[in-house]
Ligand SMILES: [Zn+2]
């Protein structure tokens with residue numbers, strides 16, 4: 001088995017454990033209990049040994065001791081507290097240097113622990129409070145803080161225990177066996193021969209008693225795990241992708257744990273998953289773990305680096321920070337659908353009447369279509385100025401929430417060819433939910449099978465040697481309807497003004513929109529100034545002319561862009577195609593010419609772009 005991003009080792013699973021072990025070695029010397037060790041059992045590998053220990057349901061890893069001929073990992077009886085006198089019963093696993101075997105030794109002592117679980121008075125009121133907070137999906141730490149604020153006498157452990165009960169009630173008695181999960185991860189950690197077979201790219205399992213019970217950051221029952229499932233083919237797709245979609249809002253749940261689909265989108269805005277991540281916490285380290293898993297996996301499978309240029313996410317600070325930290329990038333799109341839903345909720349909660357709500361949303365939709373940051377800044381200040389007069393509370397919210405840190409929900413953010421939503425990712429989650437193969441209360445083994453199958457299916461459907469595969473498009477696919485529209489646009493009698501583009505090697509073409517056939521030099525100058533006094537004026541001017549920018553090299557016309565909404569949303573529009581047809585960079589399929597348009601055809605010969613007088 002290749003040693004592939006192995007994060008879990010039997011000696012120490014994290015740095016904190018390392019220091020823990022040292023500490024304990026010292027304590028051990030202090031305690032110096034006398035043990036009579038008896039060789040109990042020999043296992044052929046660590047997994048079997050772990051399972052056997054887990055089955056006894058009373059041992060927690062205690063400390064590691066390196067001896068001359070191997071390593072001893074000691075376990076303590078967990079019926080007593082970690083801090084305090086230990087029970088006389090104990091075991092250790094011996095890992096000899098010279099073989100794969102693992103030998104279990106058992107102290108020749110009876111348990112002498114006293115049952116320390118005291119009976120606390122747990123009022124119905126307290127239970128109800130915890131239940132409510134649990135239903136609000138608050139984290140245990142937060143729940144504890146809220147209860148403390150309400151002056152309930154309760155300990156963190158009591159909260160945790162009750163939450164465990166609640167979770168069991170809610171998600172069934174099949175409590176998660178970490179040992180089972182760990183051995184599965186280990187088994188599936190080998191990179192398979194097949195391109196489509198799913199495997200665990202990386203995993204991390206953290207047992208409750210690996211760390212201090214009194215740790216402020218102990219989560220839930222203290223058990224933590226993370227793993228990332230993928231396939232060779234999906235990682236190959238990751239290696240050629242530049243966009244990363246991750247979203248904490250649109251996720252699945254299993255036994256209350258987040259199941260995250262991460263992936264990319266192509267030039268047809270089609271979503272391609274990289275794999276499934278399952279984890280216990282939803283903090284920065286979890287997302288960093290996922291990003292690192294993808295990177296390591298891509299590197300392992302293809303030898304190249306995974307270097308996403310832009311993240312598309314919800315407002316989750318944890319995802320954003322992890323992206324920034326791990327990839328050292330700061331281009332992060334705020335999902336526009338998510339933002340819009342939040343704004344709608346806010347408008348509702350402020351009880352703004354429906355007519356005004358519609359007007360505000362229309363204005364925000366216009367704002368969303370801004371082609372660049374400069375335009376967005378100008379227009380958003382117009383928006384604030386206009387609505388500040390009557391809807392001060394809303395504009396304050398809007399400015400704080402959507403025009404500061406999370407202001408990247410407009411189309412022109414990061415230039416052309418950048419998605420503005422996670423809708424396709426959401427759709428992928430929806431498909432999983434609708435297929436009903438994935439159940440929130442599956443047992444661990446069933447869940448793992450289903451998760452593997454999902455990844456496997458994603459991968460197989462992208463095998464290009466089969467009928468009707470899912471293709472990763474590296475340029476926009478043009479549907480017939482768009483060709484037809486473009487063809488008719490090219491044949492229309494609109495005059496197009498051509499100017500040198502600010503972009504090197506490109507030419508700008510200015511096209512009047514709608515029924516207007518001509519534009520003047522003055523109109524273009526005004527258009528280029530990008531100054532407006534109101535949202536309404538912005539709409540009139542900005543959407544009265546489209547600017548198509550095409551490369552000088554005709555054959556590369558698909559790298560061209562347009563500032564019309566259709567292009568911003570779909571990476572290709574009839575203007576770009578129509579200009580390319582007119583300039584003879586491409587030919588529409590003949591069938592596109594046969595389809596009549598709904599509108600009346602204008603007479604006259606197809607016009608080529610007229611060379612415009614150069615405007616400075
Ligand atoms: Zn005991």
Ligand SMILES: [Zn+2]
Nearest residue numbers: 562564573575
């Ligand atoms: Zn266009």
